[in-house]
Amino acid sequence: MKKYKKVNVPQEPRVELHDTLSLTGAEISLNHFSAGAGVPFVHSHKQNEEIYGVLAGRGKAIIDGETVALVAGDWLRVAPAAKRQFSAAEDSSLSLLCIQVKENSLDGYTRDDAVVEG
Amino acid sequence: MKKYKKVNVPQEPRVELHDTLSLTGAEISLNHFSAGAGVPFVHSHKQNEEIYGVLAGRGKAIIDGETVALVAGDWLRVAPAAKRQFSAAEDSSLSLLCIQVKENSLDGYTRDDAVVEG
Numbered sequence: 380m381k382k383y384k385k386v387n388v389p390q391e392p393r394v395e396l397h398d399t400l401s402l403t404g405a406e407i408s409l410n411h412f413s414a415g416a417g418v419p420f421v422h423s424h425k426q427n428e429e430i431y432g433v434l435a436g437r438g439k440a441i442i443d444g445e446t447v448a449l450v451a452g453d454w455l456r457v458a459p460a461a462k463r464q465f466s467a468a469e470d471s472s473l474s475l476l477c478i479q480v481k482e483n484s485l486d487g488y489t490r491d492d493a494v495v496e497g
Numbered sequence: 498m499k500k501y502k503k504v505n506v507p508q509e510p511r512v513e514l515h516d517t518l519s520l521t522g523a524e525i526s527l528n529h530f531s532a533g534a535g536v537p538f539v540h541s542h543k544q545n546e547e548i549y550g551v552l553a554g555r556g557k558a559i560i561d562g563e564t565v566a567l568v569a570g571d572w573l574r575v576a577p578a579a580k581r582q583f584s585a586a587e588d589s590s591l592s593l594l595c596i597q598v599k600e601n602s603l604d605g606y607t608r609d610d611a612v613v614e615g
Binding site: 381382383384385386387388389390395396397400401402403404405406407420421422423424425426427428430432434440442443445447450452453454455456457458460461462463476478479480481482483484485486487488489492493494495496 | 499500501502503504505506507508513514515518519520521522523524525538539540541542543544545546548550552558560561563565568570571572573574575576578579580581594596597598599600601602603604605606607610611612613614
């Protein structure tokens with residue numbers, strides 16, 4: 380069986396990759412908000428850490444009541460319990476990557492987990 | 498204590514986010530290869546699943562000897578044991594996101610892990 384899977388993701392309001400790629404250690408979503416649009420609710424998590432990356436555009440996050448400006452190139456780690464809500468700016472769209480992983484689940488990584496061929 | 502951390506990532510050959518963002522469930526790297534450049538070795542992993550996203554440009558991966566063409570918008574799940582090597586095309590740079598997570602570490606996610614505020 381092939382040990383990889385590939386998909387090309389179109390620009391849609393929201394694309395979730397967990398099922399499409401048969402992920403077992405993360406859920407990943409690609410979110411595209413038009414200017415003025417955003418997630419219509421505040422949420423937190425029980426177990427999962429979320430890492431957000433701003434791929435394009437501008438917007439903001441409100442995290443535990445604090446407003447955090449977002450521009451392309453910004454990356455955030457948000458703890459499970461933090462109450463968060465993301466939206467695009469009034470005059471800019473926002474492309475936002477969201478990576479959901481179980482907090483404290485990573486053991487070794489990179490040099491400690493990789494096997495480099497001779 | 499603040500329950501989030503933010504950083505703006507410049508375009509450099511390689512930026513690793515684990516330590517910068519105090520990640521506990523993933524290592525994330527942003528990799529920028531110039532045309533003709535690539536990772537100089539083949540590698541696999543012991544425990545970690547990797548998810549790769551092509552943020553810009555074109556290139557290829559060689560996975561277990563098979564050549565896989567890469568263009569912007571492509572996302573791949575690569576199993577730990579797969580032997581992989583990524584490179585930019587001869588005539589295009591390649592911006593590649595790599596997300597490293599422990600295989601089978603995710604329990605509930607999205608609706609099963611989120612707490613939505615009223």
